[in-house]
Amino acid sequence: MNICIIGTGYVGLVAAACLAEMGNDVSCIDVNPQIIDRLKAGKVHIFEPGLEPLVTRNTAEGRLTFSTDLAEGMRDALFVFSCVGTPSMPDGSCDLSYVDQVATQIGRIIDDYKIVINKSTVPVGTADRVKGIIAEELKKRGASVEFDVVSNPEFLKEGDAVNDFLKPDRVIVGTDNVRTAKLLETLYAPFARSRDKMIVMGVRSAEMTKYAANCMLATKISFMNEVANICEAVGADVREVRAGIGSDRRIGYHFIYPGVGYGGSCFPKDVRALIHTAKSYGCAPSLVEAVDAVNNRQKGMLAEKIKRYFKEKGGAQGKTVALWGLAFKANTDDMRESAALDTIRSLTDAGMTVKAYDPVAGDNARKILKDNPSVAVMDNQYDPVDGADALAVVTDWNQFRNPDFNRIKNMLNDPVVFDGRNLFSRSFMKEMGFLYISVGRQPVVGVERRL
Ligand SMILES: NC(=O)c1ccc[n+]([C@@H]2O[C@H](COP(=O)([O-])OP(=O)(O)OC[C@H]3O[C@@H](n4cnc5c(N)ncnc54)[C@H](O)[C@@H]3O)[C@@H](O)[C@H]2O)c1
Known part of the structure; x- marks a missing residue:
């Protein structure tokens, strides 16, 4: 044809x-x-x-x-x-x-x-x-x-x-x-x-189906991010909670991972567009508006944790963060509405320097971030870590899941890891001697032992 x-x-x-x-x-x-x-x-x-x-x-x-x-x-x-x-x-x-x-x-x-x-x-x-x-x-x-x-x-x-x-x-x-x-x-x-x-x-149902599907998925993500934030506050562990609720077949395990908020070229814009369409027809899309609001807040959460940590240590000004992951998710070079951009903006606005790495989005990032003098995009995963004050993980690339932790610890000024994707085990990070801060789980302070 x-x-x-x-x-x-x-x-x-x-x-x-x-x-x-x-x-x-x-x-x-x-x-x-x-x-x-x-x-x-x-x-x-x-x-x-x-x-x-x-x-x-x-x-x-x-x-x-x-x-x-x-x-x-x-x-x-x-x-x-x-x-x-x-x-x-x-x-x-x-x-x-x-x-x-x-x-x-x-x-x-x-x-x-x-x-x-x-x-x-x-x-x-x-x-x-x-x-x-x-x-x-x-x-x-x-x-x-x-x-x-x-x-x-x-x-x-x-x-x-x-x-x-x-x-x-x-x-x-x-x-x-x-x-x-x-x-x-x-x-x-x-x-x-x-x-x-x-x-x-019908044509209108088909058009609506796409928005309903994306908004449903975005709702699952925002719901789980909200649960994660409550877990942090009440002393629960969102990974355990996820396993507990995912085992219910009516809920399932898919799409209930907490993180840095959804980004990309679809969910954010489609959620906003459905809100706009609904309102233009006189409907009140309260749930979808809440999904959007929760996501916008979540995208700033990792940077807030980093700034809070450094504030308690005497100030964020002049500190350097190594940032792994620029694409809005793994396996793409797409940076449209990526949480990495929110994180970088927030950190550099606070006077920090960001050295970043992504397996494939580096070239896109250099174009997008060219006007921000406080950001350097590097070609090797470990180069940003060298001499940085903390490591922050933003994107869930597989190659970030089992990195050389001894090397990271030796390269960082202080062994501090902020994980926006819950890629690492808390007990392992503790054993490795890191201060490890993730999403929906309690922070761990390392016991200074090396494998
Ligand atoms: N990216 C996704 O994962 C995804 C998934 C499902 C649906 N969608 C939807 O599909 C649509 C396209 O998304 P995308 O991510 O492929 O966009 P894109 O920005 O990657 O590609 C759009 C292309 O259209 C070209 N273009 C613009 N005007 C044109 C014209 N008049 N004639 C010919 N070419 C023109 C642009 O140059 C660009 O190359 C969007 O509505 C998006 O919401 C995207």
């Missing part, structure tokens, strides 16, 4: 590569010529495990092509996927300017039947909006062309995006057109060989 994918970011490029892998001819379009040039040269511009080999293979076999020319990309396509960004506006609403631009461009070009598919996360009513924009452009041209607009939200997660797209839990399709639903079923059939995965519903 012939497919055009508009927007070659985390969603668009993964979708394109996976659809090409199933034998489809996929034309990828992006407005950014640098991205297209890099992709044409066989270089993937984002870090996503398993993506580069898929892109390379399918490009070499001629099923995946890249261009900035939408007319060329759409020429033979039946399916036209819109995968452009939908960031937050200052008031929390969803910025639909890229979606609108795509709809306008499609309306100016379309000359035979196409199924236009909104894969971006967009507020309820956007499919109707896109339909209206395309119809308006056709009217301006005096042209009459049949088309459908479908909602097909994407549920992949960065860091495991290829796997998620190849083996989705479900494929949500919002359309009232039975023929269109059948065509999408055929397109997605290779990804649903083990069982039927397509859930066809």
Whole structure:
């Protein structure tokens, strides 16, 4: 089948590569010529495990092509996927300017039947909006062309995006057109060989499903962060509490890890957008607002603990913190709304220096943090630790889970570790002689013994 994918970011490029892998001819379009040039040269511009080999293979076999020319990309396509960004506006609403631009461009070009598919996360009513924009452009041209607009939200997660797209839990399709639903079923059939995965519903329900799913997941995270903070106050251990509640099948173990608050390009903006949508329809989204508020507070929590510690030791000014992890979570280079940024800002505002390391987000971080003279992003995991006054762990990369603790202890001025992800065992850190402060657990003071 012939497919055009508009927007070659985390969603668009993964979708394109996976659809090409199933034998489809996929034309990828992006407005950014640098991205297209890099992709044409066989270089993937984002870090996503398993993506580069898929892109390379399918490009070499001629099923995946890249261009900035939408007319060329759409020429033979039946399916036209819109995968452009939908960031937050200052008031929390969803910025639909890229979606609108795509709809306008499609309306100016379309000359035979196409199924236009909104894969971006967009507020309820956007499919109707896109339909209206395309119809308006056709009217301006005096042209009459049949088309459908479908909602097909994407549920992949960065860091495991290829796997998620190849083996989705479900494929949500919002359309009232039975023929269109059948065509999408055929397109997605290779990804649903083990069982039927397509859930066809009304367009508005499909649009709402994506927000409901992300807000539910964000709620679990904020709930657990709140429980963790209460655990700290009352002398309980959130790891034990998690095991205790997760064993209840109605609750389950997934997504109830406390930490530094959720970040990334989806949860924060989607939570804010649902709040905005709800309010614009006269609803009071009290729970979702609380989820957002708890998260904003949680993102500042690690820095507060660090500053409090140094204040008690005579002041934070002039101290240096080694910070491990800049991406909003492991296995991605994405730093959008990462808690590391909140942590760094808070520490450097207090007069501290931050030396940071991330396995893949270093280059992104250097660009984002270039105006902050109190931050240095380093290329080696242990370089920031050398001569620092404390180590803070922000991202849950596997390589941080079992580091060389003797080396860390020898390199730090004082053996102090702040762990925003609960990666280490309290008893082990105590034995190793660290002052260890984590999330939802009591601090431990080391007994000065080495393994
Ligand atoms: N990243 C995720 O994990 C994820 C998961 C599920 C859903 N989503 C949703 O998918 C959408 C895309 O997210 P993303 O993370 O892939 O975004 P992204 O920022 O990584 O990629 C968007 C791409 O669209 C391109 N673009 C913008 N306007 C364009 C135009 N007019 N024509 C062609 N290309 C254009 C940009 O240059 C960019 O390369 C968002 O709505 C997001 O909420 C994201």
